[in-house]
Amino acid sequence: xxxLTYRDAGVDIDAGDSLVERIRPHVRTTPRPEVLxxxxxxxxxxxxxxxxxxxxxxxGTDGVGTKLKLAFMTGVHDTVGIDLVAMCANxxxxxxxxxxxxxxxxxxxxxxxxxxxxxxxxIADGCRRAGCTLLGGETAEMPGMYAQGEYDLAGFCVGVxxxxxxxxxxxxxxxxxxxxxxxxxxxxxxxxLARRALLDEAKYSLDAHxxxxxxxxxxxxxxxxxxxxxxxxxxxxxxxxxxxxHITGGGIAGNVPRVLPDGIGVALDPRRWPRPELFDIIQRxxxxxxxxxxxxxxxxxxxxxxxxxAGADTVLRELAANGLSAAIVGEVVPSxxxxxxxxxxxxx
Numbered sequence: 001x002x003x004l005t006y007r008d009a010g011v012d013i014d015a016g017d018s019l020v021e022r023i024r025p026h027v028r029t030t031p032r033p034e035v036l037x038x039x040x041x042x043x044x045x046x047x048x049x050x051x052x053x054x055x056x057x058x059x060g061t062d063g064v065g066t067k068l069k070l071a072f073m074t075g076v077h078d079t080v081g082i083d084l085v086a087m088c089a090n091x092x093x094x095x096x097x098x099x100x101x102x103x104x105x106x107x108x109x110x111x112x113x114x115x116x117x118x119x120x121x122x123i124a125d126g127c128r129r130a131g132c133t134l135l136g137g138e139t140a141e142m143p144g145m146y147a148q149g150e151y152d153l154a155g156f157c158v159g160v161x162x163x164x165x166x167x168x169x170x171x172x173x174x175x176x177x178x179x180x181x182x183x184x185x186x187x188x189x190x191x192x193l194a195r196r197a198l199l200d201e202a203k204y205s206l207d208a209h210x211x212x213x214x215x216x217x218x219x220x221x222x223x224x225x226x227x228x229x230x231x232x233x234x235x236x237x238x239x240x241x242x243x244x245x246h247i248t249g250g251g252i253a254g255n256v257p258r259v260l261p262d263g264i265g266v267a268l269d270p271r272r273w274p275r276p277e278l279f280d281i282i283q284r285x286x287x288x289x290x291x292x293x294x295x296x297x298x299x300x301x302x303x304x305x306x307x308x309x310a311g312a313d314t315v316l317r318e319l320a321a322n323g324l325s326a327a328i329v330g331e332v333v334p335s336x337x338x339x340x341x342x343x344x345x346x347x348x
Contacts, residue, residue, distance in 0.1 A: 010143025015111045022117045026124040032133040044135030046101050054163040058097040061156045062087035066191040070221050072150050077115050079224040081122025083188045086225035088157035089130040093229035094244040096167045096236050097159030101135035102127050108151035111141045129227035169259040171242040177309045178266050180273050180329035183302035187225040189249045190296040197286025211281050220278050228303050231322040240311025247298040253343040256304050265335025265342035272329045275300045
C-alpha cells in the first residue's frame with residue numbers, strides 16, 4: 001500500500017510556506033509604529049496608540065461577495081483585496097475611529113501561489129490607503145470545498161477612537177446637511193443583480209464596451225471600492241461631523257437611517273451628485289425599477305456624512321485636500337417615518 005502524504009490529499013505545505021515568503025515584502029509596506037511583531041508568528045501584536053484618551057476599540061468584518069466571480073472570470077485578482085479592506089475599514093471609520101490593523105482570511109481548494117500573492121498584494125494596497133497595518137492572516141487550502149480556480153475572502157479590521165470623540169448619531173439634528181462622498185462605481189455590493197442583468201439578461205460579454213464607459217464592462221465592474229477611512233479620520237478634526245454612514249448592501253435608504261436618532265430623516269436631491277453610467281446600463285439591462293436600484297446599489301454615493309451646516313464648507317475642503325470628491329446632497333429634516341422611509345428623494 002502506498003504511503004499517503006498531505007500533498008496526496010490535496011494540501012501543499014511547501015506552497016503555503018512559499019506564499020508566506022512572497023507576501024512578506026507586501027506586508028512590510030503597511031507599517032504602523034504600534035506593531036510589535038513581523039509576519040509569520042501565531043498572533044499579531046499591536047499596542048494602542050499613545051495620546052488617545054479613554055480609548056475604545058472598534059472592530060468590523062466583511063467580505064467581497066460575488067464580485068469575486070468577476071475576478072475568476074477575468075483573471076484579474078489584483079483589486080479585490082482593496083475591496084476587502086475598504087468594506088471593513090470604511091465601516092470602522094463611521095464611528096470616527098482610526099484604523100489600526102487588518103487581518104485577512106484566504107480560502108481555496110488548491111493554493112495557486114501566484115494568484116494568492118496578487119490578492120494579498122491588493123490587501124496590502126488597501127491597508128496603505130486605510131492607514132492601517134496588515135497584521136496577519138490565514139491561508140486555508142481545503143480540497144473539495146471550492147470549485148477549481150476559485151477562492152473566498154474575509155477581512156477583519158480593528159480601529160481605536162477616544163470615547164468622547166466617538167460618533168453615535170446623538171448630535172444629529174434638524175438643519176444639519178448631508179455631504180455625499182462620491183463612489184467609484186458599484187464598490188462591493190449588488191453584484192448578484194448586476195451579473196444577472198448584464199450577463200444573463202442582456203447577454204453582454206465582459207470584454208464588451210457598452211455606452212460611454214470608456215473601458216470594458218469587466219474593467220468597470222472590477223473598479224475597486226474607495227477606501228475612505230483615512231480621509232474621514234482626518235476630517236474628524238474639524239469637529240463638524242455628527243454621523244457617517246457607509247453605503248453598502250441596502251443602498252442609501254437602507255444605511256443612512258442606521259446613524260439617525262428617532263424622529264429624524266434626510267431629504268436627498270439626486271441632482272446634486274453624479275450617477276455613474278454603469279448603474280443606468282445595469283438598470284436598462286435588467287429592466288429594474290428605480291426603487292429596487294436604490295435598495296441594492298450606492299448609485300454614486302459611497303459615504304454620507306451628516307454635518308453641522310455652518311461647518312460644511314470646512315469638511316468639504318478637508319475631503320478635497322485629500323483627493324476625495326464630495327458635495328452637499330441633502331439636509332436633515334423631521335420625520336415620523338421608520339426605517340428606509342426616513343430617507344426621501346426630491347423629485348419622487
